[in-house]
Amino acid sequence: MKFWLLTAVFLTACLPAAEPLRMLALDGDLEHGVSEVVERILGADATVRLSFLQNKELEGELSADVYLDGGSIGAPMAKDLRFAREPAPTHPAVLEGSFTIPAPDTSKPVSQIVVINFTENGKRRSRVATFHLQWTSLAAVQAALKDLPKLHVFGRAAGLREKLRTWRIPFDDLGAEMPLHIDPQAFAVGEVTADSSTQLPSLGEQSSLLMVQAKPVSMLEVSYQDVGGKRLTLVHLPGAPDWQRDAFLYRILLKHLASIP
Structure with a gap:
């Protein structure tokens, strides 16, 4: 039992x-x-x-x-x-x-x-x-994403690519793995597996990163960091994220974008 x-x-x-x-x-x-x-x-x-x-x-x-x-x-x-x-x-x-x-x-x-x-x-x-x-409200999310000069998506990120295509927001698909480098002025968002390396990609000038990872934690954990003037948001959660369903992911995304200098 x-x-x-x-x-x-x-x-x-x-x-x-x-x-x-x-x-x-x-x-x-x-x-x-x-x-x-x-x-x-x-x-x-x-x-x-x-x-x-x-x-x-x-x-x-x-x-x-x-x-x-x-x-x-x-x-x-x-x-x-x-x-x-x-x-x-x-x-x-x-x-x-x-x-x-x-x-x-x-x-x-x-x-x-x-x-x-x-x-x-x-x-x-x-x-x-x-x-x-x-x-x-996803209307606020759409407006924020449309204003970005460049958007990268990587990892599983279930439902995110489909949302972006529905909203007709252009993005670069970096594939299933975490990239080694994020282009200057780009916002990168994606997911890594629980056993992925903790080594983060290098961030180009005026770029930022939001990374989601499923880990054996009891509740949602979010940390916000500034690395050399670049915004980094790390999200750990107990289950697999789903961008079609999980409203908290968009709330975190909006907070991330609002904090970029």
Whole structure:
């Protein structure tokens, strides 16, 4: 039995009666635990998976209310969203399922607060969890990339080349391996494997590099460095990146480009 499952069985006995549910995982498997922020790309509704520890077989329903995030709970944007429960949970003590949250009707970045409530037997309604949902606008990404004098792409970078072709943004494909050198005034973005050499390419004048690597880490790690006046951003994450799906990659990309002198 996996460690997290043993922990869940132990914690079930520790949950107070006044706390029927405790969030165990948000937008990921139980191995990676609970984060506080979920990120999505504008244009499609967000299906967010959640897992809860329950101290007994519950008779009630989970629902979610969505509010504008202005530093605190703001204007309501959606009410009483239904929780789609998994019929066969990982363990009897774990309640699993998902909420589908409508995408905001805007092309600008939006931050929301999602409040999860539990209603027992149609009578008592109590808050059991909250999280932040950040929506990234690809319109801003397209505009930033179109202003670049030169763009390089390397490595697997699943979905990135397809996005760039869809947006009709020209780029130089440097192939599957990390290049030895980045041209002057070029922005290079790509992916290397977990066992790749830590030797970075040499950077030409006024060039910059954003490199993504899947590594055995428990959560997303991002470091920003200046190497001889050139911007270098290194991203380590626990799973394989997907530029068609992972909104946080575009958020990091925008921050990288905004920091270039």
